[in-house]
Amino acid sequence: MMEQVQKGEITSVKTEYPRIRLMKEMLQRLLENKLAVVGGVFTILLIFLALFPGVVATHSHTEQDYSAVLVPPSAAHWFGTDELGRDLFSRVIYGATTSLKAGLISVGIALGIGLPIGMLSGYFRGVWDEFLIMRITDAMLSFPPLVLALTLVAVFGAGLENAMIAIGLVLTPSFMRLIRGEVLAHREKEYVEAARASGLPSWRILFIHILPNTIAPIIVQATLAIAAAIITEASLSYLGLGTQPPTPSWGSMLSTGQGYLEQAPWLGLFPGLFIFITVLSINLFGDGIRDMFDSKLK
Amino acid sequence: MFYFLLRRFSLMVVVLLLVSIIIFSLLNILPGDPAMLILGQESSPEALEALREKMGLNDPLPVQYLHWLTDSLQGDFGKSLRDNNDVTAILLKKVPITIQLAFMSFAIAVLIAVPAAIISATRKGTSLDYLSTFFSLSGVSFPPFWLGILLILIFSVGLGWLPPSGFVSLAENPVRSVLLMLMPALALGIRLAAELTRMLRSSLLEVLQSDYIRTGYAKGLMERAVVFKHALRNSLIPVITISGLQFATLIGGVVIIETIFSIPGIGQLVYSAILARDFPVVQGAVMMMAFSVVIINFMVDITYSILDPRIKVGGER
DSSP, rough: HHHHHHHTTHHHHSSSSSHHHHHHHHHHHHHHOOOHHHHHHHHHHHHHHHHOHHHSSSSSSSSOOOTTTTOOOOOOSSSSTTTTSOOOHHHHHHHHHHHHHHHHHHHHHHHHHHHHHHHHHHOHHIIIIIIHHHHHHHHTTTSSSHHHHHHHHHHOOSSHHHHHHHHHHHHHHHHHHHHHHHHHTTSSSHHHHHHHHOOOHHHHHHIIHHHHTHHHHHHHHHHHHHHHHHHHHHHHHHTTSSSSSEEEEHHHHHHHHHHTTTTTHHHHHHHHHHHHHHHHHHHHHHHHHHHHHHHHHH | OOOHHHHHHHHHHHHHHHHHHHHHHHHSSSSSOOOHHHHHTOOOOHHHHHHHHHHTTOOOHHHHHOOOOHHHEEEEEEOOOOOOBBHHHHHHHHHHHHHHHHHHHHHHHHHHHHHHHHHHHHTTTTHHHHHHHHHHHHHHHHOOOHHHHHIIOOOOIIIIOSSSOOOOTTTTTTHHHHHHHHHHHHEEEEEHHHHHHHHHHHHHHHHTSSSSHHHHTTTTTOOHHIIIIIIIIIHHHHHHHHHHHHHHHHHHHHHHHHHHOOOOSSSHHHHHHHHHTTTHHHHHHHHHHHHHHHHHHHHHHHHHHHHOOTTOOTTOO
């Protein structure tokens, strides 16, 4: 700090708005984190794949070719073909759409339910909060997540839509907990007291004043939850209860691939590799965002 | 201390009750008629009605719930719809298998995580630290079932060292039993090791900065003595608490790993029962899983508060 003052650097930054400077600093911290940058780049690439799979895919992902069944990876079929002669590379590319969609929508559901309930529960407290919300989340968190998701899918029926709802519900209590805790910590702060004293209605204090201040941990948790949701969707599809054929899904590709490990090991390799890369990139990026927020905002 | 125990215990009872309500109501909205499952599609309406009456399916749901709860508390989860066996007996037969798997996975996880975390924390910022951090992040991102498939590809298809799947009980042939369970335990253990490494590393880093560690170094203790005798012990306390929470994830992983490697444990039982709509088995098994998670966390909390008296009543957040 002293050196900066001596060099006169401090005065030059003063002219900028503090918020822009803060954002610049955070962005700089994110860019310095090499792993986070790699994760971010891969995540963007995967989003591109998910949005425009047709641009990258070399073949149709559904067309069957019985003269080319279980062909090993080659120039014509980069990842080989599956048991119905479909091009595995194209299927894996189209699988990105399913996975990312599942991740985003289920986390959206979890946020949609968890955010309002968690905020109200943390702000108004009382019997509802202590005896209902907290205990119900306790109970829901005692279920192994995958088992709860499995049971829910069994209730709703197999399929991608129902799997996304089930995963969303399984993720909800942890969001509720996080948001409740954040609001609880903020409701006693001076700026909230000031807002209350000036007679603002509760909803305004909650959503206009408290929410923006708690957004950092929510973004971090949401990012990491997307990664967890992608793994869970793949697990459900692997068990035959998630995405149904012919929609390409990495999980169900692996499940069929397992039957051909001896003749066609590539079927058990590439879809899993894509799940791994996707989840790893999102996790790396999420960790980077956490570090970015950490030293300034928390 | 007494009030802390009492409060913690009553909280646990409330949570267990809610868990049972959730399980019961979930499975009662499941489509399908248990009476028809037992008697078959072609049975006469009168016979179905008689069985429904006998099974108490015509009572209002709260009454059914109370019946089910009192029976479960006495260790009676009803009979399987598939083979009419006692659910409790089935569960008791499967539990030791899953415990063996969980125990082996945990052992593997500790064997990997403790050295990795120590190296990482004591050599912070070196390439070894980055390597270990990267591997633990990768481990967390591995879909457990793909890890299982990869292990089969490497050790069974590629090297031919281990059979791809199957199960022999410990009593029957201990060596073969452990060998067969090695790959599934690795698949679960590597992921657990990754999480443990992350937690233990950050906990160690914090402890290594404390005054008593500096004292240890100052009075000329060897690094080994400081790390193992003083730092490691203290950094294990938070890790134990979080491992309690990890237990739920471990049990969830068991479902998928047991299915891949055809191990006849609780996980496979739940999965096959869900597919077959065998409600009593699903209820019993899921209830047992959730209860063990709640009880383990209760015990972890209690041990924690005995080990560390700074933990006070009502640490809600």
